[in-house]
Amino acid sequence: MELVNNKYLLNGGIDPLELCREYGTPLYVYDAAVMERQYRRITAAFSYPKLRIHYACKALSNLTVMRLFKKWGAGLDCVSIQEVQLGLMAGFQPDDILYTPNFAGADEFDEAVKLGVKINIDAIPMLENWGLHHKNVPVCLRINPHLMAGGHENISVGHIDSKFGISIHQLPHVLRVVESQGLRVEGLHMHTGSDILDVDIFLRGADILFEAARKFPELQYIDLGSGFKVPYKPDDIETDVEELGEKLSARFETFCREYGRDLTLMFEPGKFLVSESGYLFARCTLVKQTTSTVFIGLDTGFNHLIRPMFYGSYHKIVNVTEPTFKPRIYTVVGNICETDTFGIDRRIAEAVEGDIIGFYNAGAYGWMMASNYNSRPRPAEVLLYNGKAHLIRRRETVEDLVGTQIQIKM
Ligand SMILES: Cc1ncc(COP(=O)(O)O)c(C=O)c1O
Structure with missing residues (x-):
């Protein structure tokens, strides 16, 4: 994904914001x-x-x-x-x-x-x-x-x-x-x-x-x-x-x-084959200023991308909605009920609630290590192929979460 005329575009000129509008967030996209x-x-x-x-x-x-x-x-x-x-x-x-x-x-x-x-x-x-x-x-x-x-x-x-x-x-x-x-x-x-x-x-x-x-x-x-x-x-x-x-x-x-x-x-x-091909897009749910830190909070967490918490992996993080705003220093966190940090002290263009935040290098061990922790459904997956975006996995629903459960009489 590159900045073209101050706008992030995926290969073939595909607009990630449109994909997020169509398929919702969080969303995995592979090229x-x-x-x-x-x-x-x-x-x-x-x-x-x-x-x-x-x-x-x-x-x-x-x-x-x-x-x-x-x-x-x-x-x-x-x-x-x-x-x-x-x-x-x-x-x-x-x-x-x-x-x-x-x-x-x-x-x-x-x-x-x-x-x-x-x-x-x-x-x-x-x-x-x-x-x-x-x-x-x-x-x-x-x-x-x-x-x-x-x-x-x-x-x-x-x-x-x-x-x-x-x-x-x-x-x-x-x-x-x-x-x-x-x-x-x-x-x-x-x-x-x-x-x-x-x-x-x-x-x-x-x-x-x-x-x-x-x-x-x-x-x-x-x-x-x-x-x-x-x-x-x-x-x-x-x-x-x-x-x-x-x-x-x-x-x-x-x-x-x-x-x-x-x-x-x-x-x-x-x-080597799939890391660079993948992005995770998530929505900023809140920007929260504490006495020491400004947090960007997202509608995703380590339940969807565990690599930073699991083995300290680095993912470049950008504000896809407003790439040209003045950068500020943020700590980017997820919505899981435990420490759930994607990146500390990152320079990111100023973000507000609703902005789409993009993670690079999310193709390998991203969706695959995702879980339903906190009972949140796993994201959809989209593949860019021959100049078009194809949904290759739909987003899970609450019905999927209970689909394998068997209720007993009480
Ligand atoms: C046996 C084996 N082969 C291949 C791989 C792929 O490694 P990488 O994703 O670093 O290319 C792994 C990863 O854990 C592995 O365990």
């Missing part, structure tokens, strides 16, 4: 052109030809969005059996889906086998039982390379204390299990965290997996996960995917030559 640009950018960054990008649909699993990524040629990264089901509904072939759960029960794995998707195992006990029921179903192994990566402790998942993956130090044990049960390991995987700043972290992780890969002669693919950082502010650091593509393509080719076969190189970005 398909930005998603496609990001998808093309990451695929173009790698010269290695056997590259496969799996969209991590946990970031935004609206069926229409998943169908877009399918249309552009992506596969899918799923972390629950329900994401797998959604992926199949969106038209992905089972073989294009990698199922990477964490602490899922055996029943979920059985279901995934039935559905025919690729399976990623991240715990030795699960591997030890694999041969009993699914000996002939090949697996991928999620390795924890013990790298401290990621922008916040809640999104750093490759370190020594992390619950994710099979420790690289347990490789001898894994090999004994694989050998004794005659399992077929077709993939190795790692995902060390989100918002990784330095390309070298990926390269170090890759080297660890390449070393491990030599012990598994039947590999088809190596999946280096995700963690690409996107910029949240002007001049913010972002993962240099072009540099990564250049350096990693060369290393991967060398590895494949030594391995004796060209494997598929996989990544599974979520944020």
Whole structure:
């Protein structure tokens, strides 16, 4: 969204204020052109030809969005059996889906086998039982390379204390299990965290997996996960995917030559593909001056965008209605009955009740982490596609809130 002649406009000249009038607030709006640009950018960054990008649909699993990524040629990264089901509904072939759960029960794995998707195992006990029921179903192994990566402790998942993956130090044990049960390991995987700043972290992780890969002669693919950082502010650091593509393509080719076969190189970005495409628009319900602070209060809260409260994420916040008014310093808060702060001491054009306030970078983990806390319905979702705005999820109602409840006689 950009300022054009002192007015915020979305791609194709679409007016966000009109969308808010038509669909109400709070409202999530996504731009398909930005998603496609990001998808093309990451695929173009790698010269290695056997590259496969799996969209991590946990970031935004609206069926229409998943169908877009399918249309552009992506596969899918799923972390629950329900994401797998959604992926199949969106038209992905089972073989294009990698199922990477964490602490899922055996029943979920059985279901995934039935559905025919690729399976990623991240715990030795699960591997030890694999041969009993699914000996002939090949697996991928999620390795924890013990790298401290990621922008916040809640999104750093490759370190020594992390619950994710099979420790690289347990490789001898894994090999004994694989050998004794005659399992077929077709993939190795790692995902060390989100918002990784330095390309070298990926390269170090890759080297660890390449070393491990030599012990598994039947590999088809190596999946280096995700963690690409996107910029949240002007001049913010972002993962240099072009540099990564250049350096990693060369290393991967060398590895494949030594391995004796060209494997598929996989990544599974979520944020990189959809973060920038999304906005959350909310209405200012009140401007409140206290003895120390001026608050902009909104008709939304951490029930709809939890990232700032959950892991301190930064979202640029603007006054969409009056972008040219003199900026003032505001703390922007939500309407939830707990501390619910989106941003402290932000320079925002002077706002009054009724103004529409816009949040950037709301495409990934925005709607998806939304809840009905305080019994408020979740927002509608609109997709800008081919120059038009399409409602792709209606706003919830109070009826939706009680739809799954069963009243008992009293
Ligand atoms: C296994 C796995 N793959 C991919 C992703 C996507 O990460 P990001 O949104 O940082 O690209 C995640 C995020 O948590 C993940 O857990």
